[in-house]
Amino acid sequence: MDIELYLKEKRELIDSYLESYFSIPEKPLLLHKAMRYSLFAGGKRIRPILALSAYRACGKDPKHIIPYASAIELIHTYSLIHDDLPSMDDDALRRGKPTSHKVFGEAIAILAGDALLTEAFLMLTSNPPLPPFNSPLITGDRNGIKPSSLLRMIREIALSAGVHGMVGGQALDISSENSEPDRDTLAFIHLHKTAALIAASVKIGGILADSDENISKSLTNYGERIGLAFQITDDILNVEGNTEELGKAAGSDAKMRKMTYPAFYGIEKSRQEAENLVAEAIDALALFSSDADPLREIARYLVQRRV
Structure with a gap:
């Protein structure tokens, strides 16, 4: 399949x-302008696309869960706004544009992130999803999704985004700067800061499809592995890429002495680890039919990308 065309669609x-x-x-x-500025800055939408693709892999129509998948992008965008703040990574460029705090100031940037996070849960819990800004509806009803599945989805996303996931990983990432890399800390940071929300994106596709335990385990194994492979690839690109290509400052991890896979293992071993994880992720989908081909191709794409 043409994965570039699939991702575009x-x-x-x-x-x-x-x-x-x-x-x-x-x-x-001004707050709404700041929210839109970061949300529509040209993101790849990988996380919501993974949710749609996992739902499809379970034999369902992805269009039925677009609002739920989209909510994950709001959470991801909020995390980027906060990551870029002077008190965290202090980045001036994101996706080739000035970061939110450079355009709107720190206070509005913080509030824009806060607003996107809370808006995500409004989007998740509106049933049917009801846009609060008087815009036309895209979907009509639950499309057969059980209320219990919706609750499980919300819990999964909350776990992956908070102290037990992304925020916990970010906290340890910050506190570990200028520290000597160690295997356990590195694994914790990567599995929580990045992989947790990516894995949750995959898992909610299965949750909303009311999948059985074997399917859920397969999707979990796939999601955790591609989430880690994604972050390792990001680490490599931060070393090998350039600012124009990446749309953000290249080499920033080394300057801040962040704990990364290349810093601990070197480039080639890190690249091999990412490729091994992708192979394991694809193997985890053995139970699935060709409906899971987008997930298989996305796994390969994530370690071959240049941005």
Whole structure:
């Protein structure tokens, strides 16, 4: 399959829903402008696309869960806004554009991140998903999704985004700067800061499809492995890429003495580890039919990308 075309088509579905959801800004206008600025800055939408693809792998129509998948992108975007702040990574560039705090100031950037995080849970819990900005609805009802599955989905996302996942990983990442790399700390940071939300994106596809235990385990194994492979690849690109290509500062990890796979294992061993993880992720999908081919191709794409 043409994975680039597939990603483009699914990205357009997500963008269409988000544009509709945020089509009519409300007061305070500056806050809504800041939210839209980062949300529509050109993200790849990998996390929501993974959710759609996992749902498809379970034999379901991905269009039924676009609002739920889209909510994950709000959480991801909030995390990027906060990561870029002077008190954290202090980045001036993101996706080739000035970061939120450079455009709107630190206070509004923080609030934009806060607003996107809380808006994500409003999007997840509106049933049917009801855009609060008077925009037209994209979907109508639950499409057969059980209320218990919705609750499990919300819990999974909350776990992956909070202290037990992304935020916990970010906290240890910050506190470990300038420390000597060690295997256990490195694994914790990567598995929580990045892999947790990516794995949750895959898992909610199975949760919303009300999959059995074997399917759920397979999706979990796949998601955890590609999440870790994704972050290792990011670490490598930070070393080998350039600012123009990446759309953000290259070499920043080394400057801040961050704990990364290349810093601990070197480039070649890190690259091999990412490739091994992708192979394991694809093996984890052995139970699935060709409906899971997008997941298989996404796994390969994530370690071959240049941005």
